[in-house]
């Protein structure tokens with residue numbers, strides 16, 4: 001949340017997981033979403049987190065040790081705390097948002113590794129979830145997330161859905177930290193000829209605009 005003339009300016013964090021920039025199928029749909037979103041919410045800031053341009057910290061042995069300390073309910077000190085500075089900065093940036101938009105292609109039936117790496121960095125005990133006597137409790141409650149996805153193939157039949165590890169995974173991991181209000185806009189198939197691709201992108205853009213109206 002940004003302070004703006006004494007007001008809290010709300011923030012939509014747009015997490016981009018395709019490296020294809022202007023060539024991206026997914027981002028054509030996200031742009032349609034954002035056009036409407038910006039018009040509807042002139043009081044919101046839209047911040048872009050392009051994972052292709054981020055030097056995301058790797059989970060080294062020290063950083064993993066830090067995670068286990070936190071899982072054990074301890075705080076970080078000394079070199080572990082230092083090793084965690086970059087992780088904490090990413091967590092704070094994530095938590096500074098009031099709502100999320102993820103733009104992601106399907107890669108190998110799942111999400112691109114940059115997005116998986118980002119998830120492995122930010123989903124941390126004490127910050128995004130905690131253990132209580134009754135079980136796990138997500139700490140990112142009450143925030144909406146829209147996911148715009150595109151796929152070369154089509155994952156609609158019962159058989160094909162079995163190998164879609166993109167939507168179920170994103171629902172599971174963000175649900176785990178308390179983000180349960182999730183909307184998916186999926187363009188598929190992108191790899192069955194240009195005509196179908198254009199038609200499916202246009203359909204997804206229409207749906208994205210509709211969802212952005214009420215997001």
Ligand SMILES: Cc1cc2nc3c(=O)[nH]c(=O)nc-3n(C[C@H](O)[C@H](O)[C@H](O)COP(=O)(O)O)c2cc1C
Pocket residue numbers: 018019020023024025026027104105106107108109110150151152153154190191
């Ligand atoms: C590394 C890589 C892996 C991919 N794996 C799949 C896949 O498992 N299933 C699928 O349907 N499409 C797959 N695709 C195709 C993309 O999902 C599809 O082209 C998508 O529209 C790309 O989105 P973008 O243009 O926003 O990057 C893959 C593409 C790449 C580059």
